[in-house]
Amino acid sequence: MTPTIKDQMVEIPNGKIELRDDRTKEKWTVEIESFLLCKFPVTQDLYFEITNENPSTFKGDLLPVETVTFKDAVNFCNELSVQNDLTPCYLVQEENEEITFEKSANGFRLPTEAEWEYACKAGTTEIRYGELEMIAWYKDNSENKTHKVGLMKPNAWGLYDMLGNVWEWCSDLYDTEIYGSYRIFRGGGFCDVERSVMATTRRRSHPLKFKIDDLGFRIAKNK
Template sequence: MIRGWRLEIRKILNKNNKQRILNQDNFNMPDISTINDQMVEIPGGKIELRDDRIKHNWSVEIEPFLLARFPVTQELYFEITKESPASFKGDKKPVETVSWKDAVIFCNLFSEKAGLQPCYYLSADSTEITFDPKANGYRLPTEAEWEYACKAGTTGSRYGEIDTIAWYKDNSEGMTHDVAMKTPNSWGLYDMLGNVWEWCSDIYDETVYGSYRIFRGGGWCDEVRGCLATNRRRSHPSSFKIDDLGFRVARNLKDK
């Protein structure tokens, strides 16, 4: 309920205050050809996941893959989509207020611009989305890949002391911050906890929640207990957008 009130207040503020309009003149455009330099090679391994809701544990084998060093920024999102949905404006801040569907559309557009094969097929009316695991383009990480990469070989629920690694309720001053300002994990990944939650590719529980998709990591407005590598949340893939939810991209390593 509090999250809902916060989003409504944000909408009212946006209506009452002239928002900065972002166009090409507002940005130092990223060089698409160098984006792969910001992709980290994640080694293969194994991760045990847990659903506290039903007290269920399961293990997942992780193939080596590539994961972006930090969440997609507003600068990059605008370069690819020509849209600026974020509530907290800033070129180097993570894009937020994007749905799961928005994120996969970005991945496809990004892939096309980079000369790669898109990973997602959208129906003519964009209501059905299917994933092609053999495509070499950008995609969302699975939740197993995300948690495995977040922990970076550690066994705890965080990869460091929270104030050094994450923007959360006690230090964020009520907003997102530029990416890569906190200490990364041992694999060189920034903002895996805090700043914005991150969409993952997986459906949460189809039998109970239908098409709801998972997001991970905690955001700028979460308490300490919200910023854990193991926390799982979910929501509607098309309609749910909020100012502490963004995403980062992944690729299959063999397609580097």
């Protein structure tokens, strides 16, 4: 890994997490293998360095990149992997717009939603890892815009902006029988009210068409 990326990756320990779907009231437990997760959401300077593009609505090198589709996020992960001589985790088939995730590959990827929630909670069982005003940019304190990453208090594992600022794409499909190829995103954004900015909140949308100014992503990697 390049020094900048290596320095920003945090080792997340083994464990397990219980997930819940409020729509179906279903609960399930997922075993988590230790993995690496970036301290911050991907910033605009890093995104530009890898893709030579900056699609963000709010411009600033250390602001989180946003207004990106799920496909944009996985293409970034693949390109970052290639530039670091690693095996890409995603196969993007342009002809049928299908995206296949190979979690065992050694390249960069999006976290699964189980990994994301587990890392966000950082060993606790609470819906937030601290007082909301201290840990997250949300509707009441954001002035309706994104903010530089890392300004708020991190969780116990040293991860910043897991809640608020921008939502974060995860690798998982939501419910293929009802929503087809829709992918999950987590964490809440700068324009969300308090009740939406929780470790347990799940949202989903179209992987190729949906992009908005409070949705970005964070990179993960197998150890």
